[in-house]
Amino acid sequence: MFRLIAILSLILAVAVFVVGLRRRRVAESAADGAPKRRPLTWVERGLYLIMVVGIVGAAVTGLGMVITTGKHLEGWGLMIHCAIAPAFAVGMAGVALTFADRYCFRDCAVRRTTDTTAATKSACCPGIWDAMFWGMLVAGLIVILTAILPMTGWDQYWQHTLLDIHKWSSLALAVLTIMHASRVVRT
Amino acid sequence: MIQPLHRIPVVLALASCLLLPALGFGQAKENNRKEDSRATFVHRIGLNDERGLAIDPNKADAGPYSPMQTCSTCHPVSQMSKGWHFNSNDPSVPAGRVGEPWVYFDATTRSVLPLSYRNWPGTFRPQQAGLSEWDMTLRFARHHTGGGFGAPDTPPPPPPSTRPTTQPTTQPGVDPKARWQHAGKLEIDCMICHSGRNEHDISTERFVQAVTFQNHKWAPTVALGLAHVTGSSANVGKVDEDTGEPFPPPKMTWDKHRFDASKKVLLDVVRRPPSERCYFCHTTNSIDPARGENFFTAHHADGDVHIVNGMNCSDCHRHGTDHMVTRGYPNEAKDYGKPELGALTCAGCHLGDPNSPDPANRLGGKLGSPIPAHEGFPPVHFEKLACTACHSGPWPEKTPDELQTSMAHALGLDLPTRRADTTPRIVGPVFLKGEDGKIAPHKMMWPNYWGRLQKDGSVTLVPPAEVTKAVAGKNILKTLRETQADAAVPLTDEQISQTLVLVGAVPNSQGEPVYISGGKLYRRNADGTVKPENHAAAKAYAWPMGHDVRPAGRSLGSRGCNDCHASDAPMYFASVTPLGPFDPKKAESTLMYQYRDTGYAQISAFNGSFRLRTMLKVIGFACAAVIAAVLLTAVVRAITATTNRSITTNRSM
Numbered sequence: 001m002f003r004l005i006a007i008l009s010l011i012l013a014v015a016v017f018v019v020g021l022r023r024r025r026v027a028e029s030a031a032d033g034a035p036k037r038r039p040l041t042w043v044e045r046g047l048y049l050i051m052v053v054g055i056v057g058a059a060v061t062g063l064g065m066v067i068t069t070g071k072h073l074e075g076w077g078l079m080i081h082c083a084i085a086p087a088f089a090v091g092m093a094g095v096a097l098t099f100a101d102r103y104c105f106r107d108c109a110v111r112r113t114t115d116t117t118a119a120t121k122s123a124c125c126p127g128i129w130d131a132m133f134w135g136m137l138v139a140g141l142i143v144i145l146t147a148i149l150p151m152t153g154w155d156q157y158w159q160h161t162l163l164d165i166h167k168w169s170s171l172a173l174a175v176l177t178i179m180h181a182s183r184v185v186r187t
Numbered sequence: 188m189i190q191p192l193h194r195i196p197v198v199l200a201l202a203s204c205l206l207l208p209a210l211g212f213g214q215a216k217e218n219n220r221k222e223d224s225r226a227t228f229v230h231r232i233g234l235n236d237e238r239g240l241a242i243d244p245n246k247a248d249a250g251p252y253s254p255m256q257t258c259s260t261c262h263p264v265s266q267m268s269k270g271w272h273f274n275s276n277d278p279s280v281p282a283g284r285v286g287e288p289w290v291y292f293d294a295t296t297r298s299v300l301p302l303s304y305r306n307w308p309g310t311f312r313p314q315q316a317g318l319s320e321w322d323m324t325l326r327f328a329r330h331h332t333g334g335g336f337g338a339p340d341t342p343p344p345p346p347p348s349t350r351p352t353t354q355p356t357t358q359p360g361v362d363p364k365a366r367w368q369h370a371g372k373l374e375i376d377c378m379i380c381h382s383g384r385n386e387h388d389i390s391t392e393r394f395v396q397a398v399t400f401q402n403h404k405w406a407p408t409v410a411l412g413l414a415h416v417t418g419s420s421a422n423v424g425k426v427d428e429d430t431g432e433p434f435p436p437p438k439m440t441w442d443k444h445r446f447d448a449s450k451k452v453l454l455d456v457v458r459r460p461p462s463e464r465c466y467f468c469h470t471t472n473s474i475d476p477a478r479g480e481n482f483f484t485a486h487h488a489d490g491d492v493h494i495v496n497g498m499n500c501s502d503c504h505r506h507g508t509d510h511m512v513t514r515g516y517p518n519e520a521k522d523y524g525k526p527e528l529g530a531l532t533c534a535g536c537h538l539g540d541p542n543s544p545d546p547a548n549r550l551g552g553k554l555g556s557p558i559p560a561h562e563g564f565p566p567v568h569f570e571k572l573a574c575t576a577c578h579s580g581p582w583p584e585k586t587p588d589e590l591q592t593s594m595a596h597a598l599g600l601d602l603p604t605r606r607a608d609t610t611p612r613i614v615g616p617v618f619l620k621g622e623d624g625k626i627a628p629h630k631m632m633w634p635n636y637w638g639r640l641q642k643d644g645s646v647t648l649v650p651p652a653e654v655t656k657a658v659a660g661k662n663i664l665k666t667l668r669e670t671q672a673d674a675a676v677p678l679t680d681e682q683i684s685q686t687l688v689l690v691g692a693v694p695n696s697q698g699e700p701v702y703i704s705g706g707k708l709y710r711r712n713a714d715g716t717v718k719p720e721n722h723a724a725a726k727a728y729a730w731p732m733g734h735d736v737r738p739a740g741r742s743l744g745s746r747g748c749n750d751c752h753a754s755d756a757p758m759y760f761a762s763v764t765p766l767g768p769f770d771p772k773k774a775e776s777t778l779m780y781q782y783r784d785t786g787y788a789q790i791s792a793f794n795g796s797f798r799l800r801t802m803l804k805v806i807g808f809a810c811a812a813v814i815a816a817v818l819l820t821a822v823v824r825a826i827t828a829t830t831n832r833s834i835t836t837n838r839s840m
Contacts, residue, residue, distance in 0.1 A: 072567050075789055079796060086803060089810035096817040104824075134821065141814045148807035151800065155560035156569075163566060 003067050006171050010063075013178035020182030040184070047094035048184055052177060054088025057081075059174040066167065085147060092140040103133035132180045139173035142166075217259040219508075227383075230456040231447070232257065234413075237371070237404060243450055244414075244441035251408040251416075251439060254333075254377050263508060264375075270510020273334035273375055276304040276320070281523060284516045284622055285309065285730045289327050290595045290611045290632065291316055293651035294667035294674035296658075296686075297704070297768040299611050299635040300648070301728040304336065309634075309728040317650030319362030328373055328397040328406075330468045330594050332380070337373030337403065369420040369436070371404025373397055378411055380464050383457035387411050389467055390599050402437050413452065414441045465500040467599045471630075471734070473581050473588040474607055482607035491735040502554060503531055515733065517573070518623050533574035557739075564744065573627035573731075576758075577743035580616040580628040580732045583757035586764070587614040590630055604670035612766030615732050618758050619782050626758075626783065629729040633706055633765040637690055638724065639698030646701060646708070646724035649690055657689040677770045678704075680717050687711040705769035719773065727765065752797045759790050 061081040146166035234242040235256035242249045274280045288301035303310040320339040378387040393410035396402040400419035422434035474482045506512045513531045520528040529540035530548035539551040551558040581588045590613045616628030637654045638646040663685045691700040702709040708722035743750045751758045765774040
């Protein structure tokens with residue numbers, strides 16, 4: 001069941017990513033001359049890149065293993081997964097600190113009501129992207145906690161529960177990150 | 188005088204009345220009487236001899252008592268005698284998981300062979316080693332319940348699909364050496380297990396009668412102390428050189444005090460055999476050769492946690508009337524098509540068996556067993572490891588312990604010749620993947636034998652007797668008994684080379700003669716030297732180790748991950764060196780992980796990564812805290828903004 005949902009979700013996410021990229025190009029060409037959003041700094045880009053690399057690496061080793069074999073991680077795959085995990089965690093924490101102000105429902109709502117130009121509308125993040133960003137952070141937090149907590153003496157019921165939560169939250173994180181990356185990649 | 192024809196039927200009828208009981212018609216009828224109570228049934232019973240006739244100790248021709256004929260008065264012994272302890276030579280019985288073999292040691296040829304009638308890969312069938320049921324009985328009756336090879340009725344031919352595939356399928360042949368006609372059969376001796384007060388003397392009287400004197404059919408009687416026997420059936424048919432008279436057959440003198448006025452005997456029969464009875468055949472001791480003569484260290488051993496806490500072996504290793512004792516391994520239910528057996532495994536008892544037909548057995552905590560929490564263990568451990576990996580056998584160290592077992596080393600018998608280096612040399616725990624793919628501790632021994640390398644690469648065993656015959660009179664191999672100290676002295680290259688020539692010269696032999704020793708196959712070069720090489724036929728034989736079970740506090744992992752994931756953890760890096768009657772310098776040590784097809788780089792990287800585990804946790808928690816703080820701030824800001832907007836809206840209105 002998980003494998004089917006994971007495959008469909010990831011296909012959907014990649015489709016959204018591709019469509020998102022195309023729509024951004026069209027919107028940008030239409031908004032030539034209009035005020036644009038503040039571009040990302042190198043620090044922000046670096047942190048986002050670290051996070052994405054971490055998530056992709058962990059998804060390939062983790063979700064990839066589950067999807068292809070149906071088994072839990074072991075051996076080299078597990079080691080790579082755990083080696084990448086700190087990069088993902090640090091990147092995600094950095095992204096949380098530096099990007100939070102960009103994805104603020106209130107600001108967008110205010111700007112959309114005060115400035116009705118097409119350029120502003122397209123440049124300002126619509127609510128879906130805000131939700132995606134915060135969803136990504138929530139999923140990331142759950143992923144990190146469900147990875148770390150099993151190392152702290154929980155019994156087998158919770159080991160299995162945490163592992164299941166880790167699996168599903170990882171899928172959610174991967175899907176949200178792929179979709180959200182289409183927004184960030186050309187900012 | 189010619190008998191009138193009309194009298195013949197009368198004479199025949201009269202003869203029938205007299206002779207038929209003697210021909211077996213007097214055998215006691217087999218019954219299946221039950222008292223259906225948990226109380227102990229008091230066995231004040233009459234005894235029957237092998238003809239089924241009631242024993243009167245006052246009669247000169249009485250006895251010896253036959254357990255089968257006696258017990259069949261109330262029990263279905265024909266069904267019971269197909270139980271696990273007695274059915275090894277019935278090829279129609281599924282072999283199940285590999286188990287402890289009978290280890291045959293021929294000192295002269297240094298042949299050490301794991302034998303089994305069961306189809307366990309890595310073992311040899313006794314017939315392959317040139318051993319008949321008679322030979323097996325004389326050698327191993329000391330730790331055998333009787334029945335099976337001790338009472339060989341040719342088993343019915345099995346269906347083709349159940350014939351052994353890894354061993355030859357030869358049926359028992361006729362052994363000209365066999366003296367069953369004098370010794371009698373070694374019947375199943377029920378009291379070996381079911382004797383409640385140790386009144387049955389398996390360790391001395393039964394051993395002496397069954398093995399030393401070849402008085403097989405007298406053994407159960409003497410072991411129970413019901414009678415005293417003089418004479419040995421081994422001598423029947425021979426002449427006493429001192430007197431010039433033929434030896435008399437064994438003579439029995441009953442202890443009449445054991446019989447009451449109605450010629451009944453009180454036997455302390457128990458339904459659940461005391462563990463000490465099981466231990467006679469199923470003891471495993473760690474030994475310490477460095478302690479010299481005091482190599483025996485079991486006095487300091489804690490024993491199995493279940494037994495120490497008052498359980499019996501038979502609490503888990505149960506059986507019904509069929510006496511198919513539950514072995515308790517995870518796949519047993521599948522192997523024998525009995526789903527109820529799943530509840531009698533470690534996990535079935537402690538955690539419950541979800542597939543059990545009995546709803547109660549789907550719950551854990553059977554018999555009050557603690558339901559383990561296994562706190563902090565990632566679930567992958569339970570996919571990769573058997574319960575025994577962490578809980579059974581001696582605590583793993585840099586090298587496995589040397590072990591001695593009842594069946595292999597005749598523990599329980601007063602044998603002053605038993606030493607620390609007595610062959611066979613068995614080591615454990617060795618962590619190997621079992622038949623279910625899970626890592627489990629095993630006992631391991633290395634076969635030593637002469638063979639012939641065939642064109643298809645397989646090695647066929649040359650029976651030790653054939654080797655002995657080939658070298659007879661050549662002064663190459665010294666004739667030795669297994670109890671002699673020299674029996675452990677390895678053969679020199681020259682001895683091996685010369686013997687290989689002679690084994691190769693045996694008429695009608697096919698294949699290149701080879702010597703399997705210490706995990707290597709030795710071939711003779713053209714210049715007369717011998718060269719060792721690796722070969723599948725030289726592989727060690729290993730069987731899983733279930734006991735002694737250690738409590739949770741003394742199990743692997745009780746001190747943390749480093750019990751197994753340190754850079755020098757014995758589970759991966761203990762060094763296993765072949766032991767046996769061969770030069771230890773020629774033996775090649777193997778690190779434990781190498782038996783499990785795992786690469787060094789992966790293991791060392793994985794175990795090395797545990798040093799970074801704390802750092803991983805710190806980074807994880809720190810990052811989680813940052814993300815949580817950002818989320819919390821956002822939530823607070825959202826609530827504040829929503830509240831302010833409401834206030835502004837209200838004011839503007």
